[in-house]
Amino acid sequence: MTFFPKPRKIKAEKYVGGLSRGIQWEYSDDAIKLSANESALGPSPEAIRAFEKNKNNLFRYPDDDSEDLRDKIAQTFNTIYELKGIDRRRIICGAGSDQIFDLICKVFLARGDEVIVTQFGFIMHRIYASLHKAKIRFAKEKNFRASVDEILKKVTQKTKIVFLANPNNPTGTYLSKNEILELRQKLRSNILLVIDDAYAEFMNKDDFSSGLELFKNASNVLITRTFSKIYGLAGLRLGWGYSSKQIIDAMYKVKPPFNINGAALAAGEAAIWDIEWTQKAIKHNTLWTKKIFSVLKECKIKANEPTANFFLMNFDETKINSKNVFNKLGKKRIILREMKQYRISNALRFTIGDKEANERFIKSIKEICK
Ligand SMILES: Cc1ncc(COP(=O)(O)O)c(C=O)c1O
Structure with a gap:
C-alpha cells in the first residue's frame, strides 16, 4: 500500500468573492x-503616480516594518483629521485588513477558545478565527443589525475575541457610538474587541463614531482599516491595525517578513495623503x-x-x-x-x-x- 502526505482536516468555510466578468455570461467583456x-x-491619481514610480525599485525587498506608511497614516490622522494622539508605534500594516485578522487570531487564539461574531457579520472574521481553532459563537441580529445584548449573551469564560464590522458588510447596518461604548464597557476587560472600520470613511450619520475615534487610547480594542474601499487599492492588498503597543508588538512577532509589497506601500502613502x-x-x-x-x-x-x-x-x-x-x-x-x-x-x-x-x-x- 502507498501512503501520501495528507494535510490536516481544515474546519473553515472557503471565502467566495464577488463574481467578476467572464465567468457566467459569455458576452461579459463590458460587464x-x-x-x-x-x-x-x-x-487617487497621486497613488497611481507613486505606484508607477515604484517600478524602479522592483528588485528591492520592501520596507519590512512599513515605517514610512505608518508615519504617513499617523501624520494624516493627527493633522488633517485632527484625531490627535494617533501613535505610529501602535500601527501594524497588513496585506489587506485580512492579514490583520489573521495576525490577531494567531496571537490570541488556541484550541478551546471562543470567538463571538454576529449572525450576518463579515465572514472573514470567523474564517480566520476557525483557522486558528477557535469555536465560533453567533450572536443573533435584530432586523439584520447587531445587538449589544445578544453579543453579551454569548460571552463565556472562554471568550477571547468579539469581532464587529461597523458598519457591517453585507448588512450595511451599524451600531451607534453609544451602543459601541456600552458594548466595550459591559464586556469583560480581558476580552479583545475588534472593530472593523473598513467602511467608516463613508459614514455621515450623527450617531456614528468610528472605532478609531472611540478607542484610539484603549488597550483592549483592535481597530482595523483598509485601503481597499475608499482609497480604491483593493488590488494591491493593504490594510492596517491599531491597538495597544503590547498587542501590536505581539503581532509584529508573528508577521511574515516583507508582508506588504513596495508598490502597495508607495501607493498607500500617496492615497491617504490625497484628502x-x-x-x-x-x-x-x-x-x-x-x-x-x-x-x-x-x-x-x-x-x-x-x-x-x-x-x-x-x-x-x-x-x-x-x-x-x-x-x-x-x-x-x-x-x-x-x-x-x-x-x-x-x-x-x-x-x-x-x-x-x-x-x-x-x-x-x-x-x-x-
Ligand atoms: C467589513 C470588511 N472588512 C474587511 C474587508 C477586507 O478588506 P481588505 O481588502 O483590506 O482585506 C472587507 C472587504 O470586503 C469588508 O467588507
Missing part, C-alpha cells in the same frame, strides 16, 4: 462588476447612495439606510425574486453579489459604481422590478 464593494472612482480625492470619493458615494435608495424604494425593494458604499436589497415585496433579478441583471451585464454564503434569503448586495454603472443599474432594476 459592470458591482459585486465586491470596490471603489467607484478608483485610486481631496478622498473627499471626492465620499461625495460621490453620498450622492449616489441617496439617489439609489430612493429608486429602491420606488421599486419596493427593501434595503438598509444609506451608510457605506453598498446596499443589501431584499425582494420579498417585489413580484420577482432575488435569483431572477440576479440573472436578469446578469443578462444586462450587471453583476451583483448573491447572499447564499451569508444564508440571507431572497437578497442581493449592490455596490455603488461610477456614474455610468449606477445609471445602467437604475434603468435595469426599474425595468426588471416594475
Whole structure:
C-alpha cells in the first residue's frame, strides 16, 4: 500500500468573492462588476503616480516594518483629521485588513477558545478565527443589525475575541457610538474587541463614531482599516491595525517578513495623503447612495439606510425574486453579489459604481422590478 502526505482536516468555510466578468455570461467583456464593494472612482491619481514610480525599485525587498506608511497614516490622522494622539508605534500594516485578522487570531487564539461574531457579520472574521481553532459563537441580529445584548449573551469564560464590522458588510447596518461604548464597557476587560472600520470613511450619520475615534487610547480594542474601499487599492492588498503597543508588538512577532509589497506601500502613502480625492470619493458615494435608495424604494425593494458604499436589497415585496433579478441583471451585464454564503434569503448586495454603472443599474432594476 502507498501512503501520501495528507494535510490536516481544515474546519473553515472557503471565502467566495464577488463574481467578476467572464465567468457566467459569455458576452461579459463590458460587464459592470458591482459585486465586491470596490471603489467607484478608483485610486487617487497621486497613488497611481507613486505606484508607477515604484517600478524602479522592483528588485528591492520592501520596507519590512512599513515605517514610512505608518508615519504617513499617523501624520494624516493627527493633522488633517485632527484625531490627535494617533501613535505610529501602535500601527501594524497588513496585506489587506485580512492579514490583520489573521495576525490577531494567531496571537490570541488556541484550541478551546471562543470567538463571538454576529449572525450576518463579515465572514472573514470567523474564517480566520476557525483557522486558528477557535469555536465560533453567533450572536443573533435584530432586523439584520447587531445587538449589544445578544453579543453579551454569548460571552463565556472562554471568550477571547468579539469581532464587529461597523458598519457591517453585507448588512450595511451599524451600531451607534453609544451602543459601541456600552458594548466595550459591559464586556469583560480581558476580552479583545475588534472593530472593523473598513467602511467608516463613508459614514455621515450623527450617531456614528468610528472605532478609531472611540478607542484610539484603549488597550483592549483592535481597530482595523483598509485601503481597499475608499482609497480604491483593493488590488494591491493593504490594510492596517491599531491597538495597544503590547498587542501590536505581539503581532509584529508573528508577521511574515516583507508582508506588504513596495508598490502597495508607495501607493498607500500617496492615497491617504490625497484628502481631496478622498473627499471626492465620499461625495460621490453620498450622492449616489441617496439617489439609489430612493429608486429602491420606488421599486419596493427593501434595503438598509444609506451608510457605506453598498446596499443589501431584499425582494420579498417585489413580484420577482432575488435569483431572477440576479440573472436578469446578469443578462444586462450587471453583476451583483448573491447572499447564499451569508444564508440571507431572497437578497442581493449592490455596490455603488461610477456614474455610468449606477445609471445602467437604475434603468435595469426599474425595468426588471416594475
Ligand atoms: C467589513 C470588511 N472588512 C474587511 C474587508 C477586507 O478588506 P481588505 O481588502 O483590506 O482585506 C472587507 C472587504 O470586503 C469588508 O467588507
